[in-house]
Each structure stands twice: as structure tokens, then as C-alpha cells.
Amino acid sequence: MFFEPFTDVIPSFFGWLNQGPLTLTIFLHTVIILPMFWIYKQEKANLNK
Amino acid sequence: MAKKNVSVWTSIPFWRRSAAWVTGFAVILLIWLSFDTLGQISMGTDEDLKAGTTKRVPAPTVINYKITYEMNKQRGSEIPIIGGKDANGTSSFEEKELFFGKEWTEEEAADLLHLGKLTSQAKNCMNCHTLLGNGAYFAPDLTKSWLDPAWDTKGVMVSMISSMLPSKLVERIEAGKAVSDEDNQLIKDMKIDIANGKMLTKEEAMAIFLRFPSSYPTHERMMPELAITADEAKGLVAFLKHMSSIDTNGFPRNFSKSVDQFKVGGSNAR
Numbered sequence: 001m002f003f004e005p006f007t008d009v010i011p012s013f014f015g016w017l018n019q020g021p022l023t024l025t026i027f028l029h030t031v032i033i034l035p036m037f038w039i040y041k042q043e044k045a046n047l048n049k
Numbered sequence: 050m051a052k053k054n055v056s057v058w059t060s061i062p063f064w065r066r067s068a069a070w071v072t073g074f075a076v077i078l079l080i081w082l083s084f085d086t087l088g089q090i091s092m093g094t095d096e097d098l099k100a101g102t103t104k105r106v107p108a109p110t111v112i113n114y115k116i117t118y119e120m121n122k123q124r125g126s127e128i129p130i131i132g133g134k135d136a137n138g139t140s141s142f143e144e145k146e147l148f149f150g151k152e153w154t155e156e157e158a159a160d161l162l163h164l165g166k167l168t169s170q171a172k173n174c175m176n177c178h179t180l181l182g183n184g185a186y187f188a189p190d191l192t193k194s195w196l197d198p199a200w201d202t203k204g205v206m207v208s209m210i211s212s213m214l215p216s217k218l219v220e221r222i223e224a225g226k227a228v229s230d231e232d233n234q235l236i237k238d239m240k241i242d243i244a245n246g247k248m249l250t251k252e253e254a255m256a257i258f259l260r261f262p263s264s265y266p267t268h269e270r271m272m273p274e275l276a277i278t279a280d281e282a283k284g285l286v287a288f289l290k291h292m293s294s295i296d297t298n299g300f301p302r303n304f305s306k307s308v309d310q311f312k313v314g315g316s317n318a319r
Contacts, residue, residue, distance in 0.1 A: 007123045009105045009296050010089050014082065032074055036067050043063040047055040 095155045098131070101142045103296075107131060109158035111294045112287050115144040118196045118305065126299025148290070149252055149283060158287070165288030168281040177272075181292065182300060188270060190301050195293035198308055200251050206267070210254040211247070214239055215261035217274065231279055255289070256282035 008015035018024045057063050093104030098111060114132040121128045121138055128139070135141035145152065153161065169175075175184030178191045189197075199206045214236060221228055222236060235257075242249070249257070258265055259282045262272035277285065 005123075009103055012085050012088065014085055015089075028078070032071055035070055039063060039066045039070065040057055043057050043060050043066070044055065046062070047057065047060060 098142055101140070103131075103140055105296045107291075107294050108155070109162040109287075109291060110153060110155055112148045112158055112161070112290050113145050113152050114142065114294075115146045116195065116290065116294050118193060118293070120305060124299070126302075127305055128296055128299075129294045131294055148287070149250075149256075161284050161287045162291055163284075164281060165284030165286070165291075168277065168285050169288055172275045172277065177270075179301075181295070181297065188268075188272065191289060191292070192297060192301055193293050193304050195251075195290045196304070196308075200255060202248065202251065206258065206265075207249060207251060207254040209265055209267075210257050211249045212243060213265065214243070215257060215264040217261045217264050229279075235279075252283075252286045252290070255286045259285055 006016055006019070008019075014024065017027055089105055092106045093102065093108045095108045095110045097104050098108055098114070111131060117130045117134075118127050119130050119134065119138070120126075123138075131140040132142040133140075133144035169180070174180065174191065177185050177188035179186060180191050182192070194200070198204050201207065218228065218232055218236060222233070241247075256279070259275075260277050260279065261274065263274055
């Protein structure tokens with residue numbers, strides 16, 4: 001099953017994210033890196049002007 | 050507009066904005082995590098225990114319950130079982146046991162636990178032991194020490210302490226040094242118990258060991274005498290029992306594995 005039932009003692013967003021190996025790490029890295037593409041594109045446009 | 054050959058990687062504003070974004074996000078995340086943790090570590094109440102609500106850190110009155118430690122397949126780690134197991138393999142909060150011969154009220158249990166915590170800090174247990182992941186590994190990890198089979202009713206520690214008077218205390222009495230009435234009574238009671246072959250309970254044996262560790266040498270690295278009083282020893286045992294009931298996501302790892310090894314005659318003392 002792709003989604004497992006939540007098994008932590010106290011329900012929490014981070015507990016839910018942390019149910020599989022590296023899931024929290026992958027999520028946080030994705031969330032942090034994605035906006036950096038946007039910053040990159042903006043700066044590229046600025047430099048091109 | 051013709052495309053110029055520009056490099057964003059050498060652009061200072063790009064790095065400044067990226068650094069601000071990563072730092073800002075991390076700050077917000079850490080603040081969020083701090084508040085998220087509060088819910089995880091706040092202590093449950095006596096009502097939770099009575100209502101059968103599992104909390105990561107149960108109320109002090111958990112010392113009135115039987116505590117075991119069992120593998121939970123769904124969680125993938127061992128979890129403390131308070132008051133016996135229910136059909137789902139979690140705590141049923143039904144089976145109770147006397148602690149130092151009585152059932153402790155909410156206030157009494159909280160006071161006892163508080164005394165135990167202060168004593169553990171005053172005597173600097175963490176200097177040698179580990180408590181909930183904090184401390185040293187010079188002496189055994191105390192996180193789940195209450196569940197150590199050596200302290201079972203017929204375990205080696207309880208058997209030894211039930212059959213041997215604390216030699217340090219006996220020496221003091223024989224040398225005519227002043228000891229408290231309580232300690233005199235302790236020796237008298239222990240002599241009668243030894244004559245009758247009566248076993249001490251786990252908590253009584255632990256309390257005597259904590260007060261006179263060098264009378265019961267079990268390890269190459271002997272625990273020093275720390276001048277712990279009888280009341281403080283009771284508090285410490287309550288503190289240890291409560292700590293064993295805390296859900297630590299299976300820390301220390303492989304506790305039950307070493308228990309199995311211990312049962313087949315292996316030793317954890319190396």
C-alpha cells in the first residue's frame with residue numbers, strides 16, 4: 001500500500017511526513033529548492049535586461 | 050532583445066535572495082517544530098490513564114500500573130504497554146500493581162516523581178548513565194532500566210539483594226556509628242526476610258541497591274555510594290519506572306534483542 005495508516009502516538013503534520021524513510025528530508029529539500037528556481041529565473045531576466 | 054551571455058551564478062543578488070529564503074524558511078520551520086514538539090512531550094493526566102488514552106509521556110500515577118515493553122509491528126519498534134495489552138497490541142490500562150506496597154494518589158505520585166527527578170540531577174546520574182538519550186555510556190542506559198530482566202521478580206539483582214544485607218550499612222551499625230531508626234528497622238526486616246527466604250519486590254530491591262551500590266558489586270565499573278537517602282531512593286525508583294513508560298519511538302534500539310540475549314545466558318556487561 002502506498003499510503004500507510006498513521007501510527008504515531010500524537011497526530012502531527014511532521015509525524016505524518018516522517019512515516020517512511022527520508023520522506024521528511026525529501027519533502028523539506030523539495031520545498032526549499034523549488035522556489036530557488038523561481039529566484040534563479042527572476043535574476044536571469046534582470047541580468048538580461 | 051538579443052540574448053546576452055550572462056551568468057546568474059556570479060550574481061550577488063541571486064545568492065543574497067537564496068540565502069534569505071533558505072534562512073527565513075528554516076527559522077519558520079524551527080519555530081513551527083518547537084510548538085509541534087510541545088504537544089508530543091507534554092505530560093498526560095491521571096484522567097488520560099483512567100480513560101485509556103495513550104500519551105507519549107503518561108501521568109506520574111503510571112507508577113501504579115504494570116509496565117511491559119513489546120514489539121509493535123505497525124510502529125516498527127517496541128512500545129511501552131501500560132496495564133496490560135489489549136486486542137490491538139496497545140496499552141489497556143487495566144492491570145495495576147502496588148508500588149512500595151501501596152497505590153499512590155495523583156499528588157503523592159507527582160511529589161515522589163519530582164523528588165526522584167531532583168535527586169537524579171543532584172547526584173548527576175547522567176555523568177555515567179544515559180536517560181532518554183542524554184548522558185554517558187560509562188554505565189548502563191537507564192531509559193528502560195525498570196524493564197531490565199535482571200530486575201524481574203526472580204532476576205539476578207532482586208535475588209542477590211533479597212539474600213544479602215547491605216554490607217556497608219551493617220559495617221556502620223557494627224562499628225557503633227549512628228544510623229537512622231529507619232535503617233535499623235531495614236536491617237531487622239531484611240534479616241527476618243532472609244531467614245524466611247522472602248523475596249523483595251523489584252522497587253524495594255532497586256531502592257536498596259541505589260543506596261548501597263558497592264555492597265552489591267555486579268560490574269567491573271562499580272557504582273559509587275552517593276549518600277542517597279531512603280526517600281530519595283524511592284523517588285529515583287519512581288522516576289525510573291515512569292521513564293520506562295515513556296514512548297521513545299523504540300529508543301534505546303534493540304532493547305528486547307539484548308533481553309533475549311540476556312535470557313539465554315549472554316551478558317550485556319562488556
